[in-house]
Amino acid sequence: MSKKNKPAENKNGSTQWYEVKQNHNFGYKMMFFVLKAFPAAFMRSLAFPVGFFYWAFGKKTRRISKDYLLKLGMVLLSDYEALADVKLPVSTFRHIASFALNLVENVQSWAGKFSFKDVNWQDDDVYDLVKNIDSGKGTIIVISHLGNAQMMKGLASIGESGTQRKMDITTISDEKISKGFNALLNEVNSNASMNIINSDDIGPETIILLQERLEKGGVVVIAGDRVSAHTNRNLEIDFLGEKARFPYGVFLLIALLNVPTYFVTGLRQKDLTIFPKYDMFVKKNQVDFDCPRDEREERIRKTAEDYAANLESLCKKHPYQWYNFFDFWSLIE
Numbered sequence: 001m002s003k004k005n006k007p008a009e010n011k012n013g014s015t016q017w018y019e020v021k022q023n024h025n026f027g028y029k030m031m032f033f034v035l036k037a038f039p040a041a042f043m044r045s046l047a048f049p050v051g052f053f054y055w056a057f058g059k060k061t062r063r064i065s066k067d068y069l070l071k072l073g074m075v076l077l078s079d080y081e082a083l084a085d086v087k088l089p090v091s092t093f094r095h096i097a098s099f100a101l102n103l104v105e106n107v108q109s110w111a112g113k114f115s116f117k118d119v120n121w122q123d124d125d126v127y128d129l130v131k132n133i134d135s136g137k138g139t140i141i142v143i144s145h146l147g148n149a150q151m152m153k154g155l156a157s158i159g160e161s162g163t164q165r166k167m168d169i170t171t172i173s174d175e176k177i178s179k180g181f182n183a184l185l186n187e188v189n190s191n192a193s194m195n196i197i198n199s200d201d202i203g204p205e206t207i208i209l210l211q212e213r214l215e216k217g218g219v220v221v222i223a224g225d226r227v228s229a230h231t232n233r234n235l236e237i238d239f240l241g242e243k244a245r246f247p248y249g250v251f252l253l254i255a256l257l258n259v260p261t262y263f264v265t266g267l268r269q270k271d272l273t274i275f276p277k278y279d280m281f282v283k284k285n286q287v288d289f290d291c292p293r294d295e296r297e298e299r300i301r302k303t304a305e306d307y308a309a310n311l312e313s314l315c316k317k318h319p320y321q322w323y324n325f326f327d328f329w330s331l332i333e
Contacts (some may be wrong), residue, residue: 040113044274051097055195065092072319073241089319098271106150118277119330129262133163140261142224145324147267167265170195173223224250224307227290237308244329251304261285263310271320283310
């Protein structure tokens, strides 16, 4: 990589997710082609040699994976109850191969090759979520880079969401990162044209637009575990034993829109398998934003802390399905 194209680094040598050019469109196109020609299990099996390639030659990815696994391992060692449910994570290859499998399953979901019957719902707040959507109430779903965030959106695009009412989804994401992938989705799945709002464009007019969509029973989807490239206003929250930065803007948006909000995560039951089944976890945000303005900041932080705590508990159950391959705990000086 030339110096000209090399991502900028912070003073401590770390690189943030938005500083890395993410262009997997050619690989995604190849995967869509393979899916048309071969059974889905064949393409999933290809994730293992691809994962080995990235593990062997991705020095920085291995380092970040190791750093995360060591942090999680220390947390598990101090939590005997959690340690009883999962072995200490030690394999960076297993972590990276799991990520390669996740990329394949993203394509599989949007191509209509993943079945709703392969999703196992927990006895949690999913019933409240479905009731809320079916009643026509606006809903916010906060996802993360733990597990497969694309799976349920892909299933919703083909009418498999577990709700009687069709989900009208608006996704908030970084357009520079997702523009190419979204264009590719429209080529292979005519139902994939969900409303997409660039996270850089969030302002008073956008808030009004989102409120109008929510009033019509729409669903807004946003990730809560990546900071913005355009603001230094973040929340430092305890996560896996250290302070980590979470995006203030996401949780401010939750407060401003003030509709039922759920943290949703889909996790592969087995980390590495060519016949995957998923467990879907839904946790409702219990923080009430019908409050005086001077109490809002405290409740925004409480929502972020609850989100991070939920994320941490699921990381403990499936440590190899955390796909935030960036210096998550680094602080820009």
